[in-house]
Amino acid sequence: MRLYPMSAPAAAATYSKDQPFPARMTESRLLNKPGSAKETRHFVVSLAGSGLHYSAGDSVGIFPENRPSEVAEIIRRLDATGDEPVLPAMLKLTAPIALREALTTRLALAGPTAKIVGTLAAKATDVHEKAKLAGLLSPESKDVLATFLDEREFVDLLAEFPSAKLTPQELVDHLRKLMPRLYSIASSPRVYPSDVHLTVAVVRYRTNERERAGVCSTFLADRVHVGTTPVRVFVSSSHFGPPEDGAKDCIMVGPGTGIAPFRAFVQDRVASGATGRNWVFFGDQKGATDFLYGDEWEQYLAKGQVARLDLAWSRDQFTKVYVQDKMRANAAELWTWLQGGAHFYVCGDAKRMAKDVDVALHDIVSVQGGMTPALAADYVKQLKKEKRYQRDVY
Numbered sequence: 001m002r003l004y005p006m007s008a009p010a011a012a013a014t015y016s017k018d019q020p021f022p023a024r025m026t027e028s029r030l031l032n033k034p035g036s037a038k039e040t041r042h043f044v045v046s047l048a049g050s051g052l053h054y055s056a057g058d059s060v061g062i063f064p065e066n067r068p069s070e071v072a073e074i075i076r077r078l079d080a081t082g083d084e085p086v087l088p089a090m091l092k093l094t095a096p097i098a099l100r101e102a103l104t105t106r107l108a109l110a111g112p113t114a115k116i117v118g119t120l121a122a123k124a125t126d127v128h129e130k131a132k133l134a135g136l137l138s139p140e141s142k143d144v145l146a147t148f149l150d151e152r153e154f155v156d157l158l159a160e161f162p163s164a165k166l167t168p169q170e171l172v173d174h175l176r177k178l179m180p181r182l183y184s185i186a187s188s189p190r191v192y193p194s195d196v197h198l199t200v201a202v203v204r205y206r207t208n209e210r211e212r213a214g215v216c217s218t219f220l221a222d223r224v225h226v227g228t229t230p231v232r233v234f235v236s237s238s239h240f241g242p243p244e245d246g247a248k249d250c251i252m253v254g255p256g257t258g259i260a261p262f263r264a265f266v267q268d269r270v271a272s273g274a275t276g277r278n279w280v281f282f283g284d285q286k287g288a289t290d291f292l293y294g295d296e297w298e299q300y301l302a303k304g305q306v307a308r309l310d311l312a313w314s315r316d317q318f319t320k321v322y323v324q325d326k327m328r329a330n331a332a333e334l335w336t337w338l339q340g341g342a343h344f345y346v347c348g349d350a351k352r353m354a355k356d357v358d359v360a361l362h363d364i365v366s367v368q369g370g371m372t373p374a375l376a377a378d379y380v381k382q383l384k385k386e387k388r389y390q391r392d393v394y
């Protein structure tokens with residue numbers, strides 16, 4: 001564990017992706033209730049002393065560190081100490097750094113490619129290992145190789161082919177740069193000018209009989225200690241944001257962690273005295289355990305600061321209910337809001353949810369507006385052109 005420096009951080013307003021601010025986490029809290037299958041956490045990161053500013057709708061970038069246990073296993077399997085100097089090809093450094101530092105803060109330990117399989121095949125001395133590697137590299141094994149690599153990280157390959165004996169330098173030359181991860185800010189600067197709130201789904205799963213951990217989400221959840229460990233952050237500005245005209249209505253669709261920016265939008269609009277109405281669609285697995293920030297939404301609703309709150313619990317009944325089902329069930333009113341100039345926002349999963357919500361929006365416009373699918377598509381295009389349909393999906 002590294003300690004937060006006691007001296008004040010350097011000159012204000014110079015922090016960026018190239019020079020991230022060593023911020024302090026001041027709060028870490030589980031948002032799901034006991035019995036949930038999910039692990040979604042609320043983090044508060046202080047920007048005090050950084051000179052950094054943000055707007056509702058912006059994201060922060062975070063530079064994570066890899067798991068010490070995984071770094072230690074790699075060092076052990078290389079028969080190294082961690083102190084060996086290395087010059088990883090991807091980092092374009094002018095001076096070597098220690099192997100342990102390279103593996104902890106600079107290089108990604110996941111995502112092996114065929115290139116390392118080729119290197120292992122050239123270096124393996126054990127006949128069984130050599131045969132397995134040659135099989136994986138044969139032209140007819142393309143799909144097998146893809147599945148094999150999908151289920152493995154670099155440490156798995158060192159464990160499975162110990163006779164290949166890579167040097168520290170040979171290994172690091174196969175690793176990609178460890179990239180920062182972006183998180184939608186879940187707070188408004190009008191309410192929290194020197195803090196950013198984050199809503200993070202912690203990624204944990206199992207492949208090839210090993211427990212895997214999403215690098216950044218578990219860095220924040222497991223390895224950052226509140227008040228002590230520095231978290232290297234930068235602000236990533238976005239065009240995504242609440243309407244400049246506070247009189248406009250807002251429809252916000254944000255299941256799962258997609259709710260994050262809409263917590264910021266509503267805080268922001270309440271604090272600025274925006275008169276437009278807020279309509280929030282939220283969904284997650286179970287109402288009893290996964291209603292993220294449920295108390296806050298209930299209070300906003302009770303005070304009329306959120307005019308409508310529609311909740312889709314996908315696993316509270318046999319048939320899945322999703323946010324787009326709630327949109328369809330309220331199609332006439334949604335259409336009235338849109339015709340009245342409302343802005344429509346979507347945040348969260350890009351692969352399935354955002355596509356299905358887009359289809360639902362087109363269907364609602366077509367049916368409620370009495371338009372052909374082509375005319376409905378034009379209507380939605382116009383919404384986008386007027387920046388009244390914005391998405392922040394990942």
Ligand SMILES: Cc1cc2nc3c(=O)[nH]c(=O)nc-3n(C[C@H](O)[C@H](O)[C@H](O)COP(=O)(O)OP(=O)(O)OC[C@H]3O[C@@H](n4cnc5c(N)ncnc54)[C@H](O)[C@@H]3O)c2cc1C
Binds near residue numbers: 182200202214218
């Ligand atoms: C603009 C933007 C905003 C974002 N906002 C948020 C936010 O508010 N909250 C949030 O939680 N995330 C958000 N994200 C996503 C976030 O940036 C990270 O991608 C996410 O936290 C995972 O990062 P990680 O380092 O923990 O996982 P990584 O180490 O990057 O691992 C993730 C990878 O693990 C693999 N994987 C995951 N689950 C499984 C599984 N079950 N089986 C097999 N493989 C699997 C997949 O290959 C996946 O790509 C946002 C992304 C963007 C671009």
Ligand SMILES: NC(=O)c1ccc[n+]([C@@H]2O[C@H](COP(=O)([O-])OP(=O)(O)OC[C@H]3O[C@@H](n4cnc5c(N)ncnc54)[C@H](OP(=O)(O)O)[C@@H]3O)[C@@H](O)[C@H]2O)c1
Binds near residue numbers: 315323324
């Ligand atoms: N690999 C993938 O395909 C995938 C998909 C989504 C999220 N993720 C990742 O999983 C992590 C957790 O995400 P999260 O907590 O934000 O929530 P999430 O997994 O996106 O789930 C939130 C809610 O959305 C529902 N959902 C699933 N498919 C949907 C669809 N097509 N349309 C509308 N809603 C749908 C989920 O239902 P059910 O789960 O009950 O179906 C759940 O109720 C994130 O890291 C995210 O990037 C991965």
